[in-house]
Amino acid sequence: MAKTPANPPPKDVEIDLPDHVAGxxxxxxxxxxxxxxxxxxxxxxxxxxxxADWAHFSRWCRMKGADTLPPSPELxxxxxxxxxxPSDKTAPLTVASIERRLSGLSWNYAQRGLALxxxxxxxxxxLAGIKRKHARPPVQKEAIFPEDIQAMVATLPYDLRGLRDRAILLLGYAGGLRRTEIVCLDVHKDDTEDSGGWVTIYEEGALLTxxxxxGWREVEIGRGSTDATCPVHALEQWLHFAKIGFGPVFVRTSRDGKRALEDRLSDKHVARLIKHTVLKAGLRAELPEKERLALFSGHSLRAGLASSAEVDERYVQKHLGHASVEMTRRYQRRRDRFRINLTKAAGL
Structure with a gap:
C-alpha cells in the first residue's frame, strides 16, 4: 500500500518575496x-x-492507498x-458534519494553492443524495431561560472567582454572546493584540464593541431591574474587586481564588461554567446527568435571549449579529406557536 504524506501546510502561510526581488x-x-x-x-x-478535517482525510487516503494531492472529485x-x-463499525456522520468536513477540505486545498x-x-x-436520504432536523441545544439563568448564578459564591463567573453568565446571556465573544473582551480599545473588542460602561448600561x-458590531446591554441579576452591575463588581483597569476583562484567578491573574480565560471555561451551574441549579433534573450535560452549551445563552426577549425580532436579530431574521428564528426555542390560527381564519 502506498504511503501518502499528510501534506500539512507550512506553519507560516506561504507568502514570500518574489524570486526576482532582492530581500x-x-x-x-x-x-x-x-x-x-x-x-x-x-x-x-x-x-x-x-x-483535524485534513488529518482525517489524509488518514483515510492512506488506508485506501490513495493520494490526497491533487484534489480528485471522484475520490x-x-x-x-x-x-x-461507513464501511467499518464507526458511526455515520450527520449531514452537517459531512458538509463541515467538505468545507475543511476546500480550505486546506486552497492553502496549498489548489481549487476544489x-x-x-x-x-x-x-452530497445531494446524502442530504435527501440522511438529512434530519438540526439537533439544537437547550435554551437557558430567565428563571434558569437566575438559578444558575444563585449557585455561585461571592468570592472573586464567583464574581467573575457571575459576570460571565449574566453578560453572555444579556448580550446573546458567543463564548469566544465573552472572553475576547478588553477593558479599553487596543489594550492587547489578541483583543476581539472592548467594553464601555455608561450610567445606562454597557456598550460592547x-x-x-x-464583522464589527455594537451590543448594548442595559442595566437590570435588580443588582442580583444585573449584568452591568456584575461586571462592575468583578472589575472593581479584581482590580482590573487594563487588558483582558475576564482572566484566570489564583488557586485560592483571591487574586486575579493576567492570563485571559479560554472560551472553554464558559462551556464548562454553563454545564457546572446547570447541574448545581438542578435544570432538567429528571434526566440522567450525562444527558443533561449534553443538552446545554455556550449557544444555550444566545438561544435563551432570542427565545425570551419579548420585543420585535428585528431588534433581537441586530443584537445577535445575524445577517437574516431566519437565522434568528433558529435560535428561538419558545415562540408563540399557534398564536395565529390559520385553520379557523380559513373558515374551518
Missing part, C-alpha cells in the same frame, strides 16, 4: 506581517477544526460516501 530588512518585516494577516483569515477554533465523493455510510470544485458532479450529486464572525 531587505524592511521587506522581510512586511512579509512577516503579511503572513500574520493571512493566518488571521479564520478563527483559531475554525483553523483547528479544519486541521472525495467516495470519502463523503464513507462518512455517511464543490459543484463538480461527483461531489455535488453524492465586538469584532465577531460577521
Amino acid at each position: 531587505s530588512g524592511s521587506l522581510e518585516r512586511l512579509v512577516k506581517t503579511a503572513r500574520t494577516y493571512a493566518e488571521a483569515t479564520v478563527a483559531e477554533n475554525t483553523a483547528k477544526a479544519y486541521a 472525495i465523493g467516495l470519502y463523503l460516501t464513507d462518512l455517511a455510510h 470544485n464543490r459543484k463538480e458532479r461527483h461531489i455535488a450529486r453524492i 465586538l469584532n465577531s464572525k460577521t
Whole structure:
C-alpha cells in the first residue's frame, strides 16, 4: 500500500518575496506581517477544526492507498460516501458534519494553492443524495431561560472567582454572546493584540464593541431591574474587586481564588461554567446527568435571549449579529406557536 504524506501546510502561510526581488530588512518585516494577516483569515477554533478535517482525510487516503494531492472529485465523493455510510463499525456522520468536513477540505486545498470544485458532479450529486436520504432536523441545544439563568448564578459564591463567573453568565446571556465573544473582551480599545473588542460602561448600561464572525458590531446591554441579576452591575463588581483597569476583562484567578491573574480565560471555561451551574441549579433534573450535560452549551445563552426577549425580532436579530431574521428564528426555542390560527381564519 502506498504511503501518502499528510501534506500539512507550512506553519507560516506561504507568502514570500518574489524570486526576482532582492530581500531587505524592511521587506522581510512586511512579509512577516503579511503572513500574520493571512493566518488571521479564520478563527483559531475554525483553523483547528479544519486541521483535524485534513488529518482525517489524509488518514483515510492512506488506508485506501490513495493520494490526497491533487484534489480528485471522484475520490472525495467516495470519502463523503464513507462518512455517511461507513464501511467499518464507526458511526455515520450527520449531514452537517459531512458538509463541515467538505468545507475543511476546500480550505486546506486552497492553502496549498489548489481549487476544489464543490459543484463538480461527483461531489455535488453524492452530497445531494446524502442530504435527501440522511438529512434530519438540526439537533439544537437547550435554551437557558430567565428563571434558569437566575438559578444558575444563585449557585455561585461571592468570592472573586464567583464574581467573575457571575459576570460571565449574566453578560453572555444579556448580550446573546458567543463564548469566544465573552472572553475576547478588553477593558479599553487596543489594550492587547489578541483583543476581539472592548467594553464601555455608561450610567445606562454597557456598550460592547465586538469584532465577531460577521464583522464589527455594537451590543448594548442595559442595566437590570435588580443588582442580583444585573449584568452591568456584575461586571462592575468583578472589575472593581479584581482590580482590573487594563487588558483582558475576564482572566484566570489564583488557586485560592483571591487574586486575579493576567492570563485571559479560554472560551472553554464558559462551556464548562454553563454545564457546572446547570447541574448545581438542578435544570432538567429528571434526566440522567450525562444527558443533561449534553443538552446545554455556550449557544444555550444566545438561544435563551432570542427565545425570551419579548420585543420585535428585528431588534433581537441586530443584537445577535445575524445577517437574516431566519437565522434568528433558529435560535428561538419558545415562540408563540399557534398564536395565529390559520385553520379557523380559513373558515374551518
